[in-house]
Amino acid sequence: MTTRRQYLIKQKEMGRHLLGVFPAYYPKEILWAMNIVPAEIWDPPMEITAANTHLQTYICSVVKLGLELVLQGKCDILDGFLFPHTCDSIQNMASVIFDYIKPDKPCYFFYHPKAPYGQAGRDFYQRHLKDLAESLERQFGPLNIEALKQAVDMGRRISRLFQDIYDLRAKGELDASNMEFYQVVRKGEYLFPDDLIPELEEFLAQKKASTRRPGTPVILSGVLPNPHEILGLLDDLGVRVAHDDLLIGSRRLLIPPSNLEDPFEQLTDSYFAMAPCSTRGSSIVERREHLFRLINATAAKGVIFNVVKFCEPEWFDIPNLQNELKGKGIPSLVLDTEVNQGLSGQMKTRVEAFVEMLA
Amino acid sequence: MKDLGSPALLWLRQKQKKRRPRKPNPHLGPPLKSTRRLREIMTRHYYLARFAERAKPVAWVTSGAPVEILRTFDFYTFYPENHGALCGAQRMGPDLCAHAENKGYHPDLCSYARIDLGHAFSGKTPAGRLPRPDLLFCSNNICQTVLYWYKALSHYWKIPIITFDTPYNFREIRDSDIEYMTRQFEEMIPKLEEISGRKFSYSRFQEIVGYSLEAASVWGQILATMKNRPAPMTIFDAFVHMAPIVSLRGLPVTLDYYRLLKKELEDRVEQGIGGIANEQKRLMWDNIAVWFKLRDWSMLFAERGLNFVAATYTYAWAETIHYLDKGSPFESMARAYSLVILNNNLEHRLKMMGQMVKEYGIDGLVILSIRSCKPYSVGQYDLKRLLTERLGVKSLIIEADMTDFRTYSEEQVRTRLEAFFEELEG
Numbered sequence: 001m002t003t004r005r006q007y008l009i010k011q012k013e014m015g016r017h018l019l020g021v022f023p024a025y026y027p028k029e030i031l032w033a034m035n036i037v038p039a040e041i042w043d044p045p046m047e048i049t050a051a052n053t054h055l056q057t058y059i060c061s062v063v064k065l066g067l068e069l070v071l072q073g074k075c076d077i078l079d080g081f082l083f084p085h086t087c088d089s090i091q092n093m094a095s096v097i098f099d100y101i102k103p104d105k106p107c108y109f110f111y112h113p114k115a116p117y118g119q120a121g122r123d124f125y126q127r128h129l130k131d132l133a134e135s136l137e138r139q140f141g142p143l144n145i146e147a148l149k150q151a152v153d154m155g156r157r158i159s160r161l162f163q164d165i166y167d168l169r170a171k172g173e174l175d176a177s178n179m180e181f182y183q184v185v186r187k188g189e190y191l192f193p194d195d196l197i198p199e200l201e202e203f204l205a206q207k208k209a210s211t212r213r214p215g216t217p218v219i220l221s222g223v224l225p226n227p228h229e230i231l232g233l234l235d236d237l238g239v240r241v242a243h244d245d246l247l248i249g250s251r252r253l254l255i256p257p258s259n260l261e262d263p264f265e266q267l268t269d270s271y272f273a274m275a276p277c278s279t280r281g282s283s284i285v286e287r288r289e290h291l292f293r294l295i296n297a298t299a300a301k302g303v304i305f306n307v308v309k310f311c312e313p314e315w316f317d318i319p320n321l322q323n324e325l326k327g328k329g330i331p332s333l334v335l336d337t338e339v340n341q342g343l344s345g346q347m348k349t350r351v352e353a354f355v356e357m358l359a
Numbered sequence: 360m361k362d363l364g365s366p367a368l369l370w371l372r373q374k375q376k377k378r379r380p381r382k383p384n385p386h387l388g389p390p391l392k393s394t395r396r397l398r399e400i401m402t403r404h405y406y407l408a409r410f411a412e413r414a415k416p417v418a419w420v421t422s423g424a425p426v427e428i429l430r431t432f433d434f435y436t437f438y439p440e441n442h443g444a445l446c447g448a449q450r451m452g453p454d455l456c457a458h459a460e461n462k463g464y465h466p467d468l469c470s471y472a473r474i475d476l477g478h479a480f481s482g483k484t485p486a487g488r489l490p491r492p493d494l495l496f497c498s499n500n501i502c503q504t505v506l507y508w509y510k511a512l513s514h515y516w517k518i519p520i521i522t523f524d525t526p527y528n529f530r531e532i533r534d535s536d537i538e539y540m541t542r543q544f545e546e547m548i549p550k551l552e553e554i555s556g557r558k559f560s561y562s563r564f565q566e567i568v569g570y571s572l573e574a575a576s577v578w579g580q581i582l583a584t585m586k587n588r589p590a591p592m593t594i595f596d597a598f599v600h601m602a603p604i605v606s607l608r609g610l611p612v613t614l615d616y617y618r619l620l621k622k623e624l625e626d627r628v629e630q631g632i633g634g635i636a637n638e639q640k641r642l643m644w645d646n647i648a649v650w651f652k653l654r655d656w657s658m659l660f661a662e663r664g665l666n667f668v669a670a671t672y673t674y675a676w677a678e679t680i681h682y683l684d685k686g687s688p689f690e691s692m693a694r695a696y697s698l699v700i701l702n703n704n705l706e707h708r709l710k711m712m713g714q715m716v717k718e719y720g721i722d723g724l725v726i727l728s729i730r731s732c733k734p735y736s737v738g739q740y741d742l743k744r745l746l747t748e749r750l751g752v753k754s755l756i757i758e759a760d761m762t763d764f765r766t767y768s769e770e771q772v773r774t775r776l777e778a779f780f781e782e783l784e785g
Binding site: 053088089111131312320336 | 467468472499503504506507508511513515526530535542546705706734737741745
């Protein structure tokens with residue numbers, strides 16, 4: 001199996017550019033159109049050492065791991081970095097890297113409007129897409145509008161494929177473990193469309209089940225399914241993640257198609273049509289309604305909030321969301337996790353007890 | 360609210376009669392006379408809160424939000440962060456935070472937010488009673504946390520929220536950023552008209568912007584008096600006297616008060632009266648005040664002849680306000696509010712602090728790493744290193760929270776401070 005790094009090296013050898021992209025929202029179609037492979041940096045498997053001299057103990061592990069990757073010189077193959085504006089910690093980490101560490105690679109920044117949105121937000125977003133494209137052009141050459149249209153089409157195709165995969169899973173007709181599912185989903189964090197599309201098509205064809213997959217259906221919410229052991233544990237306990245409300249998952253991947261002609265307008269439409277998300281400032285009501293929709297569509301028995309320690313946007317929403325679920329008689333479990341740190345015995349017991357209660 | 364002024368002042372006078380004069384501390388300079396007037400203003404502000412409900416539209420506002428637009432609609436404005444500071448100073452932080460934690464809010468979240476939510480759930484406050492808001496007005500120019508916090512409040516109270524979204528200034532502010540922010544003002548006017556039941560008046564808005572500009576300019580001049588040796592007050596005084604520029608910005612009372620305070624400080628400079636009795640070394644503070652330690656620390660440093668004469672925190676309400684322009688209030692307000700220290704990149708902060716070190720003759724820098732405030736704290740390790748390397752200024756990082764003293768280790772902080780004092784004296 002080709003590793004993420006091996007794949008990126010191969011892409012580089014093929015003449016493509018590589019951009020390290022920090023979480024979470026950015027217009028990947030613009031990058032694809034410029035022959036740039038976005039390599040998303042979420043949870044590189046490494047120990048945090050050097051980053052501790054720059055960041056306090058109370059900063060989340062996604063941010064620390066991102067900085068660690070830069071500090072350990074593991075980004076040598078990248079041609080630059082892109083920092084979307086996701087939260088206070090990523091915002092300042094971006095500035096620490098750009099202003100203080102000063103890497104020998106160009107840095108790009110992408111600010112996306114925060115909800116509630118008005119027309120000013122939509123216009124700003126579209127203008128900002130063009131600004132980003134212009135700044136990338138200075139390093140990577142001109143953006144061909146036809147190439148962008150094709151990239152937007154590919155983005156739509158990928159969204160449709162993800163939607164099909166998610167739909168099958170929701171109906172219990174996808175013969176894939178939780179672990180297998182997210183291994184495939186997370187390939188979208190670095191595969192170029194011409195590799196991602198066949199990968200998704202093959203997965204869809206292979207895993208479409210003729211019989212219903214057993215297992216207690218639950219919804220998984222949070223930023224990302226890490227520690228990975230959580231997925232293995234759910235598999236072992238016979239729990240099927242029937243849908244997710246993950247930032248690396250359905251919040252970004254399932255984008256309703258836009259009917260607009262202009263590719264920049266399409267991308268703008270896509271951003272504002274995405275599922276509600278704490279990092280974009282979506283209201284509790286929007287998030288609640290979205291969760292209820294997922295529960296109704298999948299007959300999920302409960303919700304697991306797998307929350308990264310110190311992730312403020314997520315933690316602020318949890319009490320209200322839990323309360324709303326409780327009001328509807330839907331059980332939920334909140335896990336306070338550190339990325340790449342495995343599951344503690346206590347956490348495992350809590351998950352087991354929760355699953356037992358659902359049965 | 361003029362009709363409410365007399366009872367408020369009568370009540371104040373009664374309260375003041377009960378106060379016993381404090382024994383003067385030999386290490387501190389004579390107390391500022393203006394403080395009495397400040398106490399009147401702030402007590403009146405909190406006292407009026409009790410009558411504001413149903414008499415006026417009430418808005419709860421973040422400290423960095425462009426409040427001038429609300430003043431145009433005659434909102435009574437209340438600042439949860441200012442209330443959080445008050446609770447912190449009165450050592451009520453942990454109690455109120457616990458109320459929020461009991462409702463599921465994680466102890467790692469911002470303690471101002473937990474205090475505020477704790478108040479919402481329990482009704483507890485040292486201010487008697489706070490007015491229920493009709494509107495939450497929030498700007499992410501100070502942090503993204505306020506978006507999540509106000510969203511939680513909005514959901515709890517089922518009241519509307521208006522957000523002023525300020526693109527973070529990673530490099531230089533762009534025309535498109537200004538246009539986006541300006542258009543947000545235009546979009547919020549009909550909503551504010553609906554909530555307040557009042558019509559927008561452009562001339563009134565210009566007048567209010569003018570008050571803010573003048574008051575913040577005088578506040579800047581007040582802080583600049585501390586460039587003198589000895590500085591006529593300490594930063595602990597400034598932490599207290601910043602309340603009007605935070606909470607009453609855009610009102611004539613703030614401008615009047617700061618003129619009074621400025622005059623007193625200029626007189627003290629002329630007479631050589633310092634904020635502390637024997638100023639030997641001059642220090643700078645970085646981050647929010649640690650409210651529950653203000654008094655202790657003001658003594659601790661004064662005893663050693665160490666005077667805090669500058670802070671990035673107090674300067675935040677003076678730094679960018681000069682951009683305000685009555686001639687183009689919307690655009691200028693977008694610029695003034697989006698270029699504040701916490702919405703600006705860390706290179707900017709490094710330059711600003713370097714300049715303050717030089718202008719104020721700083722010998723040492725005390726950096727508070729405050730777990731509640733990530734935009735203020737992330738980057739401080741590098742700031743410390745770079746300022747030490749470039750300017751040779753001695754520095755110290757202390758871990759603390761501004762209100763929740765459950766995470767504060769007195770012993771650890773004392774040990775670090777003693778080592779810092781030795782380094783400064785050496």
